[in-house]
Structures are given as structure tokens and as C-alpha cells.
Amino acid sequence: MSIQVIIEKCTGCTLCVKACPFDAIRMMEKKAAIDLNRCTLCGACIPACKFKAILIEKSQATCILPDSKAYKDIWVFIEQKKGKVQSVAYELLGKAHELAKVLQCQVSGVLIGHDLQDQLDEIIWHGADNIYLVEAPELANFQDEPYTNILVELIKKHKPEILLCGATAIGRSLISRVAINIKAGLTADCTGLDIDREKKILLQTRPAFGGNIMATIISPNYRPQMATVRHKVMQPITPDKHRKGKIIKESFDSSLYFSRTKLLDIVEEVETLVNIAEADIIVSGGRGMGQQENFKLLENFAHVLGAAVGSSRAAVDSGWMPYSHQVGQTGRTVSPKIYFACGISGQIQHLVGMQSSKIIIAINKDSEAPIFRVATYGIVGDLFQVIPALTKKFKEVLKR
Ligand SMILES: Cc1cc2nc3c(=O)[nH]c(=O)nc-3n(C[C@H](O)[C@H](O)[C@H](O)COP(=O)(O)OP(=O)(O)OC[C@H]3O[C@@H](n4cnc5c(N)ncnc54)[C@H](O)[C@@H]3O)c2cc1C
Numbered sequence: 001m002s003i004q005v006i007i008e009k010c011t012g013c014t015l016c017v018k019a020c021p022f023d024a025i026r027m028m029e030k031k032a033a034i035d036l037n038r039c040t041l042c043g044a045c046i047p048a049c050k051f052k053a054i055l056i057e058k059s060q061a062t063c064i065l066p067d068s069k070a071y072k073d074i075w076v077f078i079e080q081k082k083g084k085v086q087s088v089a090y091e092l093l094g095k096a097h098e099l100a101k102v103l104q105c106q107v108s109g110v111l112i113g114h115d116l117q118d119q120l121d122e123i124i125w126h127g128a129d130n131i132y133l134v135e136a137p138e139l140a141n142f143q144d145e146p147y148t149n150i151l152v153e154l155i156k157k158h159k160p161e162i163l164l165c166g167a168t169a170i171g172r173s174l175i176s177r178v179a180i181n182i183k184a185g186l187t188a189d190c191t192g193l194d195i196d197r198e199k200k201i202l203l204q205t206r207p208a209f210g211g212n213i214m215a216t217i218i219s220p221n222y223r224p225q226m227a228t229v230r231h232k233v234m235q236p237i238t239p240d241k242h243r244k245g246k247i248i249k250e251s252f253d254s255s256l257y258f259s260r261t262k263l264l265d266i267v268e269e270v271e272t273l274v275n276i277a278e279a280d281i282i283v284s285g286g287r288g289m290g291q292q293e294n295f296k297l298l299e300n301f302a303h304v305l306g307a308a309v310g311s312s313r314a315a316v317d318s319g320w321m322p323y324s325h326q327v328g329q330t331g332r333t334v335s336p337k338i339y340f341a342c343g344i345s346g347q348i349q350h351l352v353g354m355q356s357s358k359i360i361i362a363i364n365k366d367s368e369a370p371i372f373r374v375a376t377y378g379i380v381g382d383l384f385q386v387i388p389a390l391t392k393k394f395k396e397v398l399k400r
Contacts, residue, residue, distance in 0.1 A: 001057065005032045005054055007053075010032050016032050016048050022038050024040075066223045068161075071159045073105045074103070074161065075162065076110070077089070085111075085122060088229075091235060092164045093107065095234040107130075111134070113140055129246065131248065132248050134150050148177040149252075149257075150256060155178070161223060164227055166230070184224055185225070185226065187206060190205060191206055201220055230333045232277060232335040275308070279307060281339075283301050284341055285312070285320075288365070289320065295311075300391055304395050304400050312328065312350050313331065328349050329352050334353060338358070341361070341371050345366075346373070363383050363386050365381060
């Protein structure tokens, strides 16, 4: 693609300068000039220019659009490790199930590996109508090349309309390769997915511009529409053991399973700290904790509740807590049964990491703090009084 200003038509009105989100247009001698190092060809300047003085030219290759009517159904890449389906896949099936009701289509899981028969029922109970199953001994563990080749072939053959994948180490590596291969768009790290009821396209919401705004992204022209979602952002449906589904076994020429890399060994990471992503209760502290020593208060409280300790980025940046405890856009996404936010104001970058928690209890001395807008229960008060009082009471009630 290329962009150009048609000088004869440009009146120097500066509307395009205001419309450009990347600050890529300047006025030079009363005419618009585009800085190609900054321009991303996003096209925001085109409708802004009333004089049709800016032109984006698409190359021949990018103009060949797929026939979107030939694509149907929602697919979920079912991530497995050591033959066990990972919970992120069930979360995505839950979302796909919800979206499929709007599109009135089916949900299919794509499961690649070896000896996976014992996993199939659970996938169907969690919302899949079909499972595309590809099994071979050499596919037992994830490897970039064979998994990409297989997924690409399946997409070409069956043409899904939407493809969802976990924003995990495996998912990120796989799906970006698939997107390049089939020349489709990909929206990474979505925090919300919905369907445009009129146009029947996927609305993919994610933080943008450094987390300062939430952007809703669409892929109107290319198929499938592809998105990744982090673990714990979506909720799985309650498994329904009466659900029935179809298993579609696929196999490919062994050349497709070839990998230039060789898997030598899988070394389990040793968790030295409490894994906040898996905890049922999290007690998080923010800048309001004042100093590192005060996190002892939270640790005592967490100990009584059997909870993990989390924190805001402000507390991590201050050196009070290690990064592995940070909740939020640049930290972990969590979805515990109960989330205590203590001395945390509730900025959007923190909220995207914890707002799907079942119960949120906020303790803050500022009654106007944004955290109270998402809180199930709010305690307006000084945390240095509230937390010891809660710790004492829970100790009595829970007899700890
Ligand atoms: C690109 C980007 C990514 C980011 N990623 C993250 C992320 O992953 N996670 C994250 O958390 N932030 C993230 N941030 C930072 C975020 O914008 C906020 O700055 C941060 O969340 C604020 O942390 P806080 O709520 O602890 O601090 P503050 O906003 O300073 O809030 C402190 C709160 O404590 C309250 N308080 C003070 N004393 C007491 C007391 N004694 N008792 C009760 N309440 C008290 C105050 O009323 C206030 O509401 C990111 C920012 C950017 C730009």
C-alpha cells in the first residue's frame, strides 16, 4: 500500500493533521505532508479530508479478498500440554458458545497432539459442537512448524469465520505464524469479544495506545477473523454432560509434520512464589500501602484467608513487591472468587487484569476512587485500620 497527497486538491485546511492518531501529518508551505516513518496507513485521514486530497493505493496482492460468505463457524484452538487440555481453551469455548448464539453457527475445537481420546468429552461438555482432531506420535508436544502447517491446512479446507486462541506462550507463537501464512488479521490480547449484530462481524476489544484507551478492532475483509485472549479473561460455561458433539479426524502427509527444530526435553518451571493466576482469593495492595514493610499487614490477612498477595504496578514500580505479583495489563490477569483491592485507585490498566473476579472488595479512603465503580462491596476508610480489623474478625470466624 502507498499514500500520497494530491497537492492540487489540498487546501491546507489541517483537518487531516487533527485526524491523524500517529502525528504523521504536518503542514509544509500550507500543504499537507506525510511523514512515512510515522504513517501506519491506518486511513484515518481519508474520511477527514473533505477535498479528497489524500489517496491510499492498495497493491494488487492485498486487494484479493476472500469470499467471506464461504466462511462459517467459530473455531477455538484447544491448547494441550502433556495430553491435558489447558483451562484457557475452556474459557475460549465459553465465549465462542456465546458468540455462536448470535451468529447462529457452530463452535468447533481444533485439537492437535497424541493420545487425546480421554479429553474429547470435556471439550464437548464445555461448548464444542465439533472437534477437528489431528493425532500422531510426533505431534504429542507443541512445535511451531507442524502445528502451524496443520492449522493452516485445516483453515484452508474448512474455512472458519472466526478463530480464537489463548494468548499463552504457545498460542502467541502459533497464531501469529498462522495469520501470516493465510494473510489474515490478528488482534492480540483481547479483553472483550462481541458480534456486530448488523454486520455480523467480530468486535475485538483490547487496550491500545499504552493502555490509555480501549480500542475495538474489526477485520471486515479478511477471513478468518482471529483473536487471542489471555488466560482468565473469559469465563467457561458450566460443563453440560448431556452435550453431544462430532469428532472429525483429520490426517495429513507426514511432510507436514516436519520440524526444523528438535524438542530435546521439557523442563518444568519451579514456582517459587504463590501463583496469583490460580488463587481463589487474592489480597492486593497498591500505592496506598505506603511502604514495603506495610505489605506484612496484607500477608497476615492473606494467611488467615488462605489467599495469595497481589499488587498494583505502582507497588511493583516502588520496589515493594516483585513483578510476578503484579495484576493488570502488563502483569497477570486474574479471576479469583474474591479480590480485595487495598489502597488501589482502580485505573483501567489495573482493572483489565482483575475485573472478571467474582466478588471485588475495595478498601480505599477516597470515596470517589474509580475502583468503587467495579467493586461488589466497598469500604471507605483507612486501610491501616480496616485491614487489621478484618484480619482479627476473620481469624475469629475461621478459627485460624
Ligand atoms: C502501559 C501501561 C501499563 C500499565 N500496566 C499496569 C498494570 O499491569 N497494573 C497496574 O496496576 N497498573 C498498571 N499501569 C499503571 C496504572 O495506570 C496506575 O498508575 C496504577 O495502577 C496505580 O496504582 P495504584 O492504584 O496502586 O496507585 P494510585 O493510583 O496512586 O492509588 C493509590 C490509592 O490508594 C488510596 N489510599 C492511599 N492511602 C490510603 C489509606 N491509608 N487507606 C486506604 N486507601 C488509601 C488512594 O486514595 C488511592 O486511590 C499501567 C500504566 C500504563 C501506562
